[in-house]
Amino acid sequence: MMSAPVCLIESDQNGKFHVRKEAKEILDGINEPVVVVSVVGLYRTGKSYLMNRLAGQQSGFALGNTIESKTKGIWMWCIPHPSKAGQTLVLLDTEGLGDVDKGDSKNDGWIFCLxxxxSSTLVYNSRGTIDNDAVQKLQYVTELTEQIKIKSPSSPSKVADVTGKEDYEFVCFFPSFVWCVRDFILELEIAGEQVTEDEYLEFxxxxxxxxxxSNYNETRECIRKYFPSRKxxxxxFPTLPKSMKHLESLKEQDLMPDFxxxxxxxxxxxxxxxxxxxxxxxxxxxxxxxGDLAQIYADTIxxxxxxxxxxxVVALANQENQAAVEEALKVYKSGMKEVVMKFPVSVTDLTxxxxxxxxxxxxxxxxxxFKDENDEYLKKLEExxxxxxLNLLEENKMASERKCKELLKDLFSSMSERLNNGEYSRCGGYAAYCRDRDAxxxxxxxxxxxxxxAEAVLNxxxxxxxxxxxxxxxxxxxxxxxxxEIQEEREKKTLMEQKLKEEEEKRIESELLLEAxxxxxxEMKIQIEEKFKKEMKQQQDEIKRGLESKLKEQEELLKKGFKEKAxxxxxxxxxxxxxxxxxxxxGKFFGNLFDIVPNLVTGKGFIWR
Structure with missing residues (x-):
């Protein structure tokens, strides 16, 4: 829980954007999924107050009580999600648009773009009514297709684009759009009939x-095209005009019930x-x-x-996939510690x-x-x-060898003493030697x-x-x-039998390793297949939402007589x-994914063809 907001992105005198180290470190420590709510709007329209209420606080984001804009850059407040366990709510309060002191509309455009x-939900805050003037002040929406590209120029689209633009895809990933109209004093009526707030927005x-x-339509058309969900x-008015400058310190009983x-x-x-x-x-x-996304976007701009x-996405995927390899490898190494402590163990136990x-x-x-192109990072993990x-297999062999040699040394220590004392160098000594050795x-x-x-060391x-x-x-x-001569033949036979036991030991080991x-x-194929299906469904659901949004918009256009636009x-x-x-x-995805050939017998490791 953060006790107060911190600056996430700031802009310097040269118009360059920078991610603040303190904010990045806070985000780095959040492993939960994040719900990101950003508020944008003209300066001094009460944006920060709404963010404070979402944080469950009366104060936090600076409200200010003068005509000067208080919020500079983008400020962040992270809190546990109030109603969804296992998620973090990230509130982003942006620098007010149209600040006369700033005199840089380009900066405003990039703040809106960021x-x-x-965000996953974008809140636009305005005052008065949703009239043409209010809509035109949201002209930053019309610039988004110039400020954001979907596909890299080096990666041509799979689908030919008739218009030469990527507008048709924006609806798939843009955030939900919420318009908050502050200080609203009119009746919610259109043509003498009561309407809902959402109907008022659509009107x-x-x-x-x-x-x-055409300028009248441009901003409206962009809002309708790009934002799949609108609310x-x-x-x-929250209180009497004379008390507005003290809004941050007012208690709930001092605010209007409707507000x-x-x-x-x-x-x-x-x-x-x-x-x-x-x-x-x-x-x-x-x-x-x-945090990584904020860094990538700020650096790019x-x-x-x-x-x-x-x-x-590719840059972020590379970072996350490398981290995924490292975390997975830690899991493997940690999980194998218990069996390593028991070395030597059987091939069955180890496999x-x-x-x-x-x-x-x-x-x-x-x-x-995610987005592990050509299975690069999966291969890296497997390697x-x-x-x-393979190192563990070798360590297990060495541990077995040490134990077997020590055991044989202990068992034959008394025989070595007898040999040194000449007990086997007398008449009948060979029979005694064979008896002791075989025992x-x-x-x-x-x-x-x-x-x-065991058999190799004995051999x-x-x-x-x-x-x-x-x-x-x-x-x-x-x-x-x-x-x-008969005994010599017997010795040779014994050596041959032991050699065969050693070879059988190796054969069984190789078969068990390969089978395992x-x-x-x-098992890995099943896991990756499930993940792939899930990712494919996510992408198809993403496009489905875009299609549903555009179908709804097309129906509206036809109703209003905009046949060409429809x-x-x-x-x-x-x-x-x-x-x-x-x-x-x-299935096509899996054609070459699991052509993995383990070659443990020759000690060459796992080969990806």
């Missing part, structure tokens, strides 16, 4: 067919209807991502370029743990990652997990939890002791030449429909 880009946005007043609230009631309805609507901020493509934004939605933990890591990755897993080997084989190198040990056994055999005078990896890849809108709808269809079949 509010649109960052104020009606187009006129007279071609001589209106009217507020009476309080309207404010309550406004807050309830914002809390209930304002959605989580989403990127183009439908990915939900958290606090850190919002300051560099003299026009913000591009696709470029911003089972690897399978479970890597599934958790992939789940962590899919939660945070990192593969490298780490120790039997004890070794009955010892549990030796790990994956190496027997081979090392071979010359020793041969010397004892040849010096044993009790045995005839023929008996010695196949299962793991299948036909043009129909072309935009066709392009949106083509855009929706261009997603194609989900």
């Amino acid at each position: 509010a649109v880009l960052l 104020g946005l009606n187009l006129k067919k007279d071609c001589k007043i 209106c609230f009217v507020f009476s 309080l009631e309207a404010t309550g309805h406004f807050c309830e609507y914002i809390f209930e209807k304002s959605a989580v901020k989403t990127l183009k493509g439908g990915h939900r934004v958290n606090g850190k991502m919002l 300051s560099s003299g370029n026009v913000p591009c939605l696709d470029n911003a 089972q743990e690897h399978q479970n933990v890597s599934s958790q890591a992939t789940s962590e990755f899919t939660k945070r990652s 990192e997990i593969g490298k780490y897993y 120790n080997i039997e004890k070794y084989q009955s010892e549990p939890n030796k790990g994956v190198r 190496e040990f027997i081979n090392e002791r071979g010359p020793e056994a041969n010397i004892i055999l040849q010096t044993d005078e009790q045995l005839t030449k023929r008996e010695k 990896e196949k299962k793991r890849q299948e 036909e043009l809108l129909g072309k935009e709808m066709n392009k949106l429909q083509e855009e929706q269809n261009s997603f194609g079949v989900v």
Whole structure:
């Protein structure tokens, strides 16, 4: 909970925008989805008061009591969402538009643009009535297509654009629009009939067919085209004119009941209807991502370029996807610690743990990652997990080897003493040697939890002791030449049998590793497929909302007799429909995604073809 607002974006004397470090650090600490509500409007129209009420406070954002604009840049206040657990409400109070002291309409345009880009609900605050003068003061809407680009020039649209513009897509990602009319003293009547606040707004946005007043239609047409959801609230005077300059310090009992009631309805609507901020493509934004977006947009504008939605999403996706890889790798490494502490373990135990933990890591990755073009970051995660897993396999082998060698050393220590004392160098010594050796080997084989190198280490040990056994055999005078030859054959057979056991041990290990990896890849495929389907649905829902909005607008235009405009809108709808269809079949996405070949036997790791 922030005790007071902080400046998020400020502009310097050269008109450059900067994200304040303090605000960025606050956003970096918010991992919850954010609902972002921005307020824009002419200066000294009471914008800040509405934001304070949304924060549940009487004061916070500066109100001011003179003709001078108090808010400079964009200020931010983050609070836990009052009615939606697990979400954070981010309130953005923008610098007042049209400040005579500023004398820079270009700065106003960029402030408005930033509010649109960052918010999920845009509140426009004005005074008096929704007349032509009030609408024309919202001319910043008409500049948005020049200040915001959707597609990067280097990434041509999948759909041919008849008009050469991208207007048809703006409706898919623009925020919901709420017009608040302050100090409203008229009756809500049109042609003698009572109307709702929303009907009053739509009446104020009606187009006129007279071609001589095209400027009259331009702003209205842009508002209708770009904002898929529109809502209106009217507020009476909050108090007597003489008390207005003390509004921040007034208690609720000092305010007009009608004003309080309207404010309550406004807050309830914002809390209930304002959605989580989403990127183009439908990915939900958290606090850190919002801070990164603000940084990207501010830097782009300051560099003299026009913000591009696709470029911003790609830049943000690269940051988030790299962070997703790092977080997922942490999950994997942390999850494997328990089994590492038990080394040496069997191949079954190690592969089972690897399978479970890597599934958790992939789940962590899919939660945070998005727009992973060509599966670049998924591959990177798999490569990192593969490298780490191969190291664990090697560590487990080394632990097994150390344990087996120590065990054999302990078991054969008494035999070594007898050998040094010459007990096996007398008549009948070879039989005694074989008896003791075979007994120790039997004890070794009955010892549990030796790990994956048990047979290999034993094979190496027997081979090392071979010359020793041969010397004892040849010096044993009790045995005839023929008996010695038989024993030599027996020794060779024993060595061959042990070699076969070692090879069988390796074969079983390889089969278990490959089988476990196949299962793991299948589980991962299911996870990624679910994520892909979800993202596709988000994008299709995004376009569906745009289509519904344009269909509604087309019906209104036809009712009012604007046939040509309705036909043009129909072309935009066709392009949106083509855009929706261009997603194609989900299965195509998976054609090459999981062509992953684990090559654990040769120690080369996981190869992506």
